[in-house]
Amino acid sequence: MTVQQACEYLRKQDDILILCHQSPDGDTLGSGFGLYYALRAVGKRARVACSDPVPPQFDFLLPEQMPDFTPQFVTAVDVADTQLLGSALSCWADKVDLCIDHHPSNRGYAKHTLLRAGAAATAEIMIEVIRGMGVEPDRTIADCIYTGLCTDTGCFQYSNVTSHTLRIAADMVDLGASAYRINRRMFGIKSKARIAMEREVLDSLIYAMEGKIAVIAVTKDMLDRTGAKESELDGLSSIPREIEGVQVGITLREKPDGFKISLRTVEKVDASKICAVFGGGGHARAAGCFIPGTLEQCRDKILQAAQVACEEAGL
Amino acid sequence: MTVQQACEYLRKQDDILILCHQSPDGDTLGSGFGLYYALRAVGKRARVACSDPVPPQFDFLLPEQMPDFTPQFVTAVDVADTQLLGSALSCWADKVDLCIDHHPSNRGYAKHTLLRAGAAATAEIMIEVIRGMGVEPDRTIADCIYTGLCTDTGCFQYSNVTSHTLRIAADMVDLGASAYRINRRMFGIKSKARIAMEREVLDSLIYAMEGKIAVIAVTKDMLDRTGAKESELDGLSSIPREIEGVQVGITLREKPDGFKISLRTVEKVDASKICAVFGGGGHARAAGCFIPGTLEQCRDKILQAAQVACEEAGL
Numbered sequence: 112m113t114v115q116q117a118c119e120y121l122r123k124q125d126d127i128l129i130l131c132h133q134s135p136d137g138d139t140l141g142s143g144f145g146l147y148y149a150l151r152a153v154g155k156r157a158r159v160a161c162s163d164p165v166p167p168q169f170d171f172l173l174p175e176q177m178p179d180f181t182p183q184f185v186t187a188v189d190v191a192d193t194q195l196l197g198s199a200l201s202c203w204a205d206k207v208d209l210c211i212d213h214h215p216s217n218r219g220y221a222k223h224t225l226l227r228a229g230a231a232a233t234a235e236i237m238i239e240v241i242r243g244m245g246v247e248p249d250r251t252i253a254d255c256i257y258t259g260l261c262t263d264t265g266c267f268q269y270s271n272v273t274s275h276t277l278r279i280a281a282d283m284v285d286l287g288a289s290a291y292r293i294n295r296r297m298f299g300i301k302s303k304a305r306i307a308m309e310r311e312v313l314d315s316l317i318y319a320m321e322g323k324i325a326v327i328a329v330t331k332d333m334l335d336r337t338g339a340k341e342s343e344l345d346g347l348s349s350i351p352r353e354i355e356g357v358q359v360g361i362t363l364r365e366k367p368d369g370f371k372i373s374l375r376t377v378e379k380v381d382a383s384k385i386c387a388v389f390g391g392g393g394h395a396r397a398a399g400c401f402i403p404g405t406l407e408q409c410r411d412k413i414l415q416a417a418q419v420a421c422e423e424a425g426l
Numbered sequence: 427m428t429v430q431q432a433c434e435y436l437r438k439q440d441d442i443l444i445l446c447h448q449s450p451d452g453d454t455l456g457s458g459f460g461l462y463y464a465l466r467a468v469g470k471r472a473r474v475a476c477s478d479p480v481p482p483q484f485d486f487l488l489p490e491q492m493p494d495f496t497p498q499f500v501t502a503v504d505v506a507d508t509q510l511l512g513s514a515l516s517c518w519a520d521k522v523d524l525c526i527d528h529h530p531s532n533r534g535y536a537k538h539t540l541l542r543a544g545a546a547a548t549a550e551i552m553i554e555v556i557r558g559m560g561v562e563p564d565r566t567i568a569d570c571i572y573t574g575l576c577t578d579t580g581c582f583q584y585s586n587v588t589s590h591t592l593r594i595a596a597d598m599v600d601l602g603a604s605a606y607r608i609n610r611r612m613f614g615i616k617s618k619a620r621i622a623m624e625r626e627v628l629d630s631l632i633y634a635m636e637g638k639i640a641v642i643a644v645t646k647d648m649l650d651r652t653g654a655k656e657s658e659l660d661g662l663s664s665i666p667r668e669i670e671g672v673q674v675g676i677t678l679r680e681k682p683d684g685f686k687i688s689l690r691t692v693e694k695v696d697a698s699k700i701c702a703v704f705g706g707g708g709h710a711r712a713a714g715c716f717i718p719g720t721l722e723q724c725r726d727k728i729l730q731a732a733q734v735a736c737e738e739a740g741l
Contacts, residue, residue, distance in 0.1 A: 265581075266580075266581050266582060266583045267581060267582045267595075267609075268581045268606075268609045268613055268614070269606065269609075270606040272599075272605060272606070273599065274596035274597070274599040274600045275596075277592045277593070277595050277596035277599065278592070278593060278596045280582075280592050281589035281590075281592035281593045281596065282589070284587075284588065284589040284592065285589045290587060291583075291584065291585040291587070294582075294583045294584075298583055299583070299668055300668060300669070300670050301668055301669055301670065302669075302670045303633075303637060303669060303670060303671070306628065306631070306665075306669055309624075309628060310625070310628035310629065310631070313621065313624060313625035313628060314625065314629075316621070316625070318618075322618060350621075353614055353615060353616055354615070354616055354617075354618060354621055355615050355616065355617045355618060356618070
């Protein structure tokens with residue numbers, strides 16, 4: 112479906128339920144609430160739903176109150192697969208009329224799908240939909256769209272950013288988006304538990320092969336000590352591969368009876384081959400596996416396999 | 427001076443020396459080399475000079491070779507004060523013909539100054555100068571300008587970013603700037619010594635007043651243990667105030683005979699009043715002072731003063 116078709120389709124509907132994905136991030140919420148405010152602006156009833164509570168850093172996106180109604184039309188935003196709706200919304204899995212998404216992996220589960228895989232964020236598509244419905248975005252919508260853009264791009268840092276992404280961000284700033292305030296909330300403020308976890312994780316850091324391999328661990332003990340929640344662990348696993356000279360970055364995450372391993376490689380070394388040794392898999396640059404045992408046992412095993420792979424790659 | 431006047435002025439010159447500030451950052455180097463490549467494109471001789479060596483992450487900005495000549499014209503970029511030229515370039519302090527800068531604190535030391543205090547980076551002004559000279563920026567110039575923009579804005583995160591900043595960044599991407607590669611170099615990769623310093627600093631973290639005050643320390647011992655250089659300490663002092671709920675963030679930096687204190691406050695508490703107790707000063711949100719003594723002595727003193735200020739502010 113094109114943007115224009117999606118707009119025409121939406122304009123004909125009312126009592127619209129907007130579904131976000133579970134463990135909601137800034138893009139699914141920003142796009143969802145952006146659409147919500149736009150639909151309200153053209154006099155429609157709408158409601159945003161998510162299986163999980165909205166994390167506190169996004170509470171500025173929330174309207175004071177959302178109307179209650181029996182949905183006549185269901186749209187999903189930034190949801191690549193119905194499994195990502197989560198248990199509370201799984202009842203809508205085969206009833207999605209329109210899906211607006213940017214994930215290349217979108218399963219095409221909806222009756223109609225507006226998919227643009229080249230977009231850095233669903234918010235990048237959503238602003239076109241909003242304008243296509245004849246809505247001139249106000250400051251509130253601008254905040255929503257900006258939130259989607261900045262969170263899905265690591266504040267315009269990732270490889271998915273195009274000049275189009277940056278220009279939409281500029282437009283949102285002109286429309287009154289509180290870019291700096293949002294950036295501070297998304298990237299500038301860390302909880303005490305998160306800071307404590309960073310310390311724990313850095314304490315666990317071990318190098319091998321003259322710094323070509325870096326390993327960190329996230330254990331149950333650390334989580335108990337710091338009180339960190341799942342949502343406060345985002346990005347910790349990227350620490351090893353952000354270190355200069357590291358070719359293989361490994362993160363061990365404690366699970367019952369063993370450790371879940373995520374492995375990232377910079378070049379040359381095939382991550383999926385290392386993980387295949389333990390029955391896991393993935394891609395050349397990112398792969399995972401599970402190894403039963405204690406931290407020391409698991410670390411030794413994955414380190415040994417990584418060293419063999421580095422040597423085979425001539426490092 | 428206006429951009430147009432600066433362009434006309436530059437167009438009349440040849441054998442141009444471009445001065446960057448000491449401890450060079452991405453903006454002084456990006457703006458300096460951007461101007462260098464533009465001057466070369468219009469057939470002029472030019473050379474970039476800096477008192478300190480160019481840090482390795484910026485080596486992609488460097489031309490293979492710069493011509494040697496006796497300067498007929500001297501321009502300074504992103505240099506607010508001649509003291510910032512550093513010792514090796516101090517001989518040019520009273521010979522600067524044109525200064526292009528965005529610092530509100532610019533001392534007006536040059537014969538002519540193109541100052542735009544509202545610009546997020548000098549690079550934002552430089553691209554106008556380059557175009558004003560009739561140069562269509564190529565990929566190399568786009569890399570230079572993008573580097574200046576992204577480094578002076580924390581990758582478009584800070585409060586100095588305007589829609590104009592984002593649109594220039596978009597233009598640079600369209601002109602072929604390797605934005606992602608540059609972002610990785612500037613923000614994505616950390617040296618092993620830097621990672622070790624982050625660990626040390628987090629180990630030193632102390633809270634007071636139920637988490638309203640956070641203190642970290644950077645000691646000589648830490649630098650010795652980690653081997654971190656001055657340029658690898660950037661941003662460490664912002665850790666305390668990035669912690670949720672912290673109203674006063676304090677960094678102690680060991681000096682001979684005592685500690686240099688940087689103090690940042692979020693709101694309400696006046697940082698300059700706290701530092702004034704120890705003969706220091708600054709602004710309401712950022713101030714500094716020096717306290718003689720050991721780490722424990724200095725920390726106790728500044729903590730006590732900060733607590734008094736918090737209580738007075740009703741926190």
